[in-house]
Amino acid sequence: MSNPAGMPVLEPAEGARDQHMVINMGPQHPATHGVLRLVLEIDGEIIVRIYPEIGYLHTGIEKTCEAKFYHQVVPLTDRINYLDPLANNLCYALAVEKFLSLEIPPKAQWMRVLLAELSRLNSHLIWLGTHAMDIGALTVFLYTFREREDILRLFEAVSGQRMMTSYIRIGGLALEPPLDFLDRVQAFIRTLPEKIDEYSNLLTGNPIFRNRLKGVGILSAADAVALGVTGPPLRASGVDFDLRRDMPYSSYEKFQFHVPVSNDCDCWARYEVRLIEMRECIKIIQQALDGMPEGAVKADAPKIVLPDREKMKTQMEALIHHFKIVTEGFDVPAGEVFQGIECGHGQMGYYIVSDGTAKPYRVHMRYPSFPTLQALEPMCKGRMLADLVAVIGSIDIVLGEIDR
Amino acid sequence: MAESNTLFGKAAVLEGLGDHPAVKAIVAFSSEALCDAKFDFGELTLTIAPEQIRAAAAAMQAAGYNFFEDLTAVDWFPASPRFQLSYHLVSHTLKERIRLRVLLDEADPAVDSITPVWAGANFYEREVFDLFGIRFEEHPNLRRIMLPEDWQGHPLRKDYPVEGYR
Numbered sequence: 142m143s144n145p146a147g148m149p150v151l152e153p154a155e156g157a158r159d160q161h162m163v164i165n166m167g168p169q170h171p172a173t174h175g176v177l178r179l180v181l182e183i184d185g186e187i188i189v190r191i192y193p194e195i196g197y198l199h200t201g202i203e204k205t206c207e208a209k210f211y212h213q214v215v216p217l218t219d220r221i222n223y224l225d226p227l228a229n230n231l232c233y234a235l236a237v238e239k240f241l242s243l244e245i246p247p248k249a250q251w252m253r254v255l256l257a258e259l260s261r262l263n264s265h266l267i268w269l270g271t272h273a274m275d276i277g278a279l280t281v282f283l284y285t286f287r288e289r290e291d292i293l294r295l296f297e298a299v300s301g302q303r304m305m306t307s308y309i310r311i312g313g314l315a316l317e318p319p320l321d322f323l324d325r326v327q328a329f330i331r332t333l334p335e336k337i338d339e340y341s342n343l344l345t346g347n348p349i350f351r352n353r354l355k356g357v358g359i360l361s362a363a364d365a366v367a368l369g370v371t372g373p374p375l376r377a378s379g380v381d382f383d384l385r386r387d388m389p390y391s392s393y394e395k396f397q398f399h400v401p402v403s404n405d406c407d408c409w410a411r412y413e414v415r416l417i418e419m420r421e422c423i424k425i426i427q428q429a430l431d432g433m434p435e436g437a438v439k440a441d442a443p444k445i446v447l448p449d450r451e452k453m454k455t456q457m458e459a460l461i462h463h464f465k466i467v468t469e470g471f472d473v474p475a476g477e478v479f480q481g482i483e484c485g486h487g488q489m490g491y492y493i494v495s496d497g498t499a500k501p502y503r504v505h506m507r508y509p510s511f512p513t514l515q516a517l518e519p520m521c522k523g524r525m526l527a528d529l530v531a532v533i534g535s536i537d538i539v540l541g542e543i544d545r
Numbered sequence: 546m547a548e549s550n551t552l553f554g555k556a557a558v559l560e561g562l563g564d565h566p567a568v569k570a571i572v573a574f575s576s577e578a579l580c581d582a583k584f585d586f587g588e589l590t591l592t593i594a595p596e597q598i599r600a601a602a603a604a605m606q607a608a609g610y611n612f613f614e615d616l617t618a619v620d621w622f623p624a625s626p627r628f629q630l631s632y633h634l635v636s637h638t639l640k641e642r643i644r645l646r647v648l649l650d651e652a653d654p655a656v657d658s659i660t661p662v663w664a665g666a667n668f669y670e671r672e673v674f675d676l677f678g679i680r681f682e683e684h685p686n687l688r689r690i691m692l693p694e695d696w697q698g699h700p701l702r703k704d705y706p707v708e709g710y711r
Contacts, residue, residue: 203698204700223563239587469585477644481635494619503617505617507615511668515664515668545691
């Protein structure tokens, strides 16, 4: 290595010392969406190199998981991608359920789809608001956060928490949704299409927004695949792959939806793909509402799923199970599983290794923003510094999931 | 293809899943490179000899597993071999995921980097280097990624405590 001391200093390239400059963007820059530090080598205003410095939010969640019982890991997962909390819960729950071969009741599966899509809408609304704000269109942020607030109220109604929901548990859901929950979701999605039209009216025809995004941040399909980019940025580069459709989980195969793909490969394509995706989310939620099955929301596995409060207080056996699960956890067969799902930013995956005890031997989370960050340099090289802001906004990163 | 039964051992997988594209590809590549295999929880795991991983990854890429999804390690301390690397590959056309596994000994764990095959493995290999102390030969920039440059030790190793002082 040319840097034996291992210090993260980026010197200007050899032979360009008096022409190039090295500057820091972040960790406190508002356009980096958290604490991302980019060390940039620039030639005037042209970007020559980008070196992302990450780890400012590293909390060692993977290590913490190894010291917890399987069900105690659920609340840790929310905190990784805090903009798409239910997708985290869902992915973890599906991975553990794969080990246990649990039969999840249809109502729980449909509720999971509904909540995952609401969560995706939440993620996309934040992306749209902050992305537009980075470009200079401040108004959109106020509108998207108005709708986001409605989604957070729905999360609160169903789980008691606005952001850190922990509502999807191993074996089903934490508890029955409130009686008027589905009506409230229906009322929300009835008005949403015209709200999305409203955002589109503000942005799509806006010449400043257009010029800032069109032809900026080109990422070819080959580069996107080679660098591990997933989700909307991958589909905006012309690769038609969506885990919900191609490797379905949690009964997504029973829903009809369209996966938007664009061949333009630029920031504008990512904007368009996500906007269409939001409309598709509404279609999926509508199908989930229309076909919501009746029945239980928890699997029939008394040694794994916590009993209802009522039963726990009236039945001896339920009380024993409750006590055992809380104090000793439950054993999971030895082996390893990987469960991938499509979250708002791309492919999320949980890799769990079990040694047959009640605590996971190893939990690894694959989060989409981490590899996507590697695509920053190919997208921005040779472009103006100001384009970097547009590109960071368009790949929609969350630092919580990069650093973990 | 995805039978619900489980298969353990190289011979069982070669017999039971002989027409699986990944199994066919690895046999065509070199059946000595395949040390072990299993099909468990609906997932295929191929254990590859450490010195063959880059070539095996390239063979998998040629066989249609075009997308590198994930790389991480597992520390089996105090068992031997101590470290396990798990590579997850996805095929966009076959719509399927496989796992390549490499087992490494405790003393000076090192393996060839697969960044020449998938450039996207760069950050993942740095993460494993940082948190497990496994070196990747010919990696373009093998530095700590999560932790500060002067950090001592590798936190995801099992002999590193979860809390308290080291």
